[in-house]
Amino acid sequence: MSQRLPMAPLKIRRATPEDTLALIELAVEAFGESARAIAEDEFQTIGQAVRCQLHMLVALKDDVIIGMASLCENYSYIDTYCLAWVAVKKEHQGQGIGTSLVRDSIELAKTLTERKHGCVMLVSADRNLAYYTQLGFKGQTQIHPYIDETSNGTILTYIFKT
Numbered sequence: 728m729s730q731r732l733p734m735a736p737l738k739i740r741r742a743t744p745e746d747t748l749a750l751i752e753l754a755v756e757a758f759g760e761s762a763r764a765i766a767e768d769e770f771q772t773i774g775q776a777v778r779c780q781l782h783m784l785v786a787l788k789d790d791v792i793i794g795m796a797s798l799c800e801n802y803s804y805i806d807t808y809c810l811a812w813v814a815v816k817k818e819h820q821g822q823g824i825g826t827s828l829v830r831d832s833i834e835l836a837k838t839l840t841e842r843k844h845g846c847v848m849l850v851s852a853d854r855n856l857a858y859y860t861q862l863g864f865k866g867q868t869q870i871h872p873y874i875d876e877t878s879n880g881t882i883l884t885y886i887f888k889t
């Protein structure tokens with residue numbers, strides 16, 4: 728018989744440099760060993776005031792990181808933010824944590840945007856298309872597959888007003 732995990736309250740906050748090692752391990756769990764080098768490189772800007780800063784949100788239960796999502800400004804087009812590294816630990820999936828992280832990332836993008844509207848974009852693997860579509864993302868443009876993926880990714884956008 729499967730055991731239900733106790734429902735500890737969910738907390739979502741901005742990641743700090745101290746979270747980096749735990750986030751790299753979560754990235755490897757969610758996306759495979761080949762994601763390690765990219766995570767080690769990209770996560771260096773967490774909490775740093777640099778131009779290409781990764782704005783990382785982490786979800787915690789009992790002060791343990793169980794999920795993450797990152798936003799990075801797309802400097803090729805104004806008020807556009809790339810959502811990536813959306814992952815929830817396997818044993819906590821299906822409890823709405825991914826949804827909270829994506830919704831909070833959109834709210835974070837609104838605070839980063841200086842104008843009246845903006846866009847969060849992402850590239851989704853086929854297996855997650857239904858997930859992001861039900862969260863309001865739209866799009867059909869196909870792009871090359873991610874590392875270790877066999878099928879193309881699809882570029883999705885979420886247009887928002889602040």
Ligand SMILES: CC(C)(COP(=O)(O)OP(=O)(O)OC[C@H]1O[C@@H](n2cnc3c(N)ncnc32)[C@H](O)[C@@H]1OP(=O)(O)O)[C@@H](O)C(=O)NCCC(=O)NCCS
Nearest residue numbers: 757812813814815820821822823824825826854855857858
């Ligand atoms: C995709 C992921 C982040 C979803 O996180 P989660 O916390 O399990 O998602 P939620 O609990 O918020 O899901 C909300 C709803 O979407 C559904 N859902 C979850 N993953 C889905 C998927 N891949 N496709 C379709 N529906 C999905 C859930 O069943 C749930 O439905 P319900 O409300 O009817 O019960 C998680 O499965 C994950 O970490 N996957 C591995 C990494 C990955 O592929 N990340 C995305 C690429 S950036």
